[in-house]
Amino acid sequence: MRAPPVEPPRQQGHDPMSPSMIWAHEHLAAELRPLAVAIRMSADGVLVIDLNGTIRDVNDAAVVFLNRQSPDELIGKSVVDFLLPEDRSEVLVNVQKRLAGEQIGNLEFELGLATGERRWGELQTTVMNDVHGQPVGGVVVLRDITRRRRTEEALRQSQERFALILRSTNDGLWDHDITTHEIFLSPTYKKKLGYADHELANTLENFESRLHPDDHDYVLEAVREHLRDRTSFRVEFRLRIRSGEYHWFESYGQGLWNDAGQPIRMAGSLRDITARKEASAYLEQQVKERTAELARTNATLAAHVHELETVNQELEAVTDTIAHDLRAPIRYVHGFVRLLKKRLPHIDAKSTHYLTVIADAVKQMGVQIDALLTFVWTGRKDMQRTQVMLGQIVREVVKKSADAAQGRDITWDIGSLPDVQGDPAMLRIVLTHLIDNAVKYTQPRVSARITLGCSLSTEHEVVWFVRDNGVGFDMQYAHKIFAVFHRLHRPEEFAGAGIGLALVRRIIQRHGGRIWVEAAVDHGATFYVALPRLAPGG
């Protein structure tokens, strides 16, 4: 502050000072000097103004507060120049009222600075009187309260935000001040327990006593653990609500620690998850029931499988016995009949006939047994699944059949046959039987005609056929020809075991296909075979 600190307000027109006054003035000035220093050093801005509001003197803090470089920029200017236009009249009125001796409180106002920054100041005006008690001016103390105002503003916004969250969230909120043991339970929290805000006191008791006895310990342990290890906090527990029932709740929480690392506060949310729990319990129950049901089904199935395995093993034993033990005696009968015949060179025609009958009969029996075994084995053995070129197999089979039927007049009409998925050996058996059948049943024809071709195929299956102009049969027996050991002709007419078509059908079935026949007595027969383009399970 400049010396002299306060210039006598000469323009007021007071008398010049008497010597005694000068002394008093100097004496006072000397006495006031430490005070002047204090004022100059003060953190608060101090402005000396006259009655017009013109600044007469300022301290450093005032220069800084008003964002000026030196006191010269302020002295001689009106104090209101530094105020925002909207605050000017209020500040002016306040200052004038003070100067007029009115006892009014301090004024807080916002100040626009030359830099565009805004600061908050607290204004305190003290009237300065002359020796006659007449006001000559005032001392304005400016306190920078920007930081306080901003803190207050931040707090207000934070409170607003918290209030907004409290209103908007569907979760209940709780807040526990660990140092004071104060508890806050939000209205929504209480609502979830069935209470209005005023019906439930904000006490820890209102949480702990409502916890389900089974959940009590682990919830409190989870809190302790979170506050100790600062791990994330999420627990599920049951609380007794107003009706006395327990509801399931889920709570997320977060602790707050002081600089010493001691927990001082913990807050969190509360959500009712009863519906979710019940749904998942229901699902669990459903899964349990289904699993039990499945286990029962499996047990039944396992029993059936076991039964089937037993039957299969028995069947295997039977076929084994047939293969080994039943074929042998037939061989002996045939063999020894032939050996006997050799030793009896001079027997009569009838005896020769008898021996021939015996030999032929057992031989036929052997053929039947072999066919039956083939049928059983083919039905049971593992199937291969590869690309099978039917056309290739047909050429080979037809050549063999044609060779065997040498001397007969057979016209072969062979169209192109598709490739299919399946077991090549089994499909060869099918073609062999169908082609041999065609050759066999056209025997009485002077000119036989056997046609193979493709027909009626769709995107799912291929259909091919074997047609002959042979003796045919009555369609009313068509369903019987695929049965084991069933024949539509007497063995004397056509040789065979009566198993071929049953085997053919079994193989086609195992390929997921179908076989059917169209025939008429004396007008030949056509066997159709439909095979899926993709074999089942393939």
Added chain:
Amino acid sequence: MSHTQHMLLVEDNQNDVELMLAVLEEFPFANEVVVALDGAEALDYLFRREQFATRSEDLPCVVLLDIKMPKVNGFEVLKQIRTDAQLRWLPVVMLTSSRAERDIMESYALGANAYVVKPVDFDEYVEMVKDIGRFWGRRNEPPLSTAGPGGETSGPINSPTVRH
């Protein structure tokens, strides 16, 4: 081609033995056919045990082995032949009534050299015996250790004999 060699027929059924010998009487392919009536006897013969302890060291040119036999079956005999250092290369032809796939696969898995199904038809049976005799008794060169010393004979040439 040596005519000193003999065949071992392992067959439990007398009828089968008789049929086989009846055919071989007409078409002899080995100077001797030794018959073992079950697997145990076959093993005794091959390993020169019991009643065969003093037999000559000659090994048969081929073993015709039935599968289904009492005591030790054909598979077991084959297994023991294949695990013995002396016998492991011995030609073994399975000769059986069964053409069950399981039997066929099991035989080859155990190291059979061939698998022949005895035909029901006697004419075919005769053909089969002739095929086996021609091939295994004459055409095939047995492993060296199974061939007897050249020129030596242990029985009448071209006249099969039966031993039990």
